[in-house]
Amino acid sequence: MKTILTYGTFDVFHVGHLNLLKRARALGDRLIVALSTDEFNLEMKNKVTAIPYRDRKMILEHLNCVDLVIPEINWEQKINDVLNHNVDIFVMGDDWQGKFDFLSDYCEVQYLKRTDNISSTMIKQHISSGNNGQLLAADMSL
Numbered sequence: 231m232k233t234i235l236t237y238g239t240f241d242v243f244h245v246g247h248l249n250l251l252k253r254a255r256a257l258g259d260r261l262i263v264a265l266s267t268d269e270f271n272l273e274m275k276n277k278v279t280a281i282p283y284r285d286r287k288m289i290l291e292h293l294n295c296v297d298l299v300i301p302e303i304n305w306e307q308k309i310n311d312v313l314n315h316n317v318d319i320f321v322m323g324d325d326w327q328g329k330f331d332f333l334s335d336y337c338e339v340q341y342l343k344r345t346d347n348i349s350s351t352m353i354k355q356h357i358s359s360g361n362n363g364q365l366l367a368a369d370m371s372l
């Protein structure tokens with residue numbers, strides 16, 4: 231049983247998130263997602279999220295590629311999470327390239343290419359600017 235672990239906020243869920251989760255799950259047999267809590271986002275990540283943890287968790291738990299969702303409450307929990315869940319591969323999008331290499335003492339670390347032209351921030355800006363009917367189409371060439 232090969233276990234994969236990844237972290238994120240997954241606010242305003244979109245196909246870039248889905249691409250990451252699907253590719254992460256394809257690396258093993260079980261995918262665990264550590265989901266940033268509302269408090270962690272606000273107090274430590276300076277992220278203003280639209281969707282509360284309860285609902286972001288529900289969306290992830292209903293994805294075929296996600297097997298378990300646990301809370302991410304601080305920056306320091308990753309080593310314990312890797313050890314406690316017997317993680318084989320830690321995965322993040324490559325906007326975090328190199329930031330979590332310290333985990334390679336405990337498991338394999340992989341950074342996967344981000345999906346271009348889509349993000350929660352872009353979606354919020356797109357809607358608020360009323361982009362004259364232009365669609366926000368992610369680059370699905372991954």
Ligand code: C2G
Pocket residue numbers: 237238239240241246247249250266302321322323324325326343344345346347348349
């Ligand atoms: N992602 C992606 N393509 C996008 C947007 C996001 O591949 N267009 C990936 C990110 O690289 C990340 C995951 O989807 O691996 C979740 O993205 P966010 O919710 O923005 O997560 P982030 O705020 O980066 O939180 O401790 C780590 C943090 O919790 C990561």
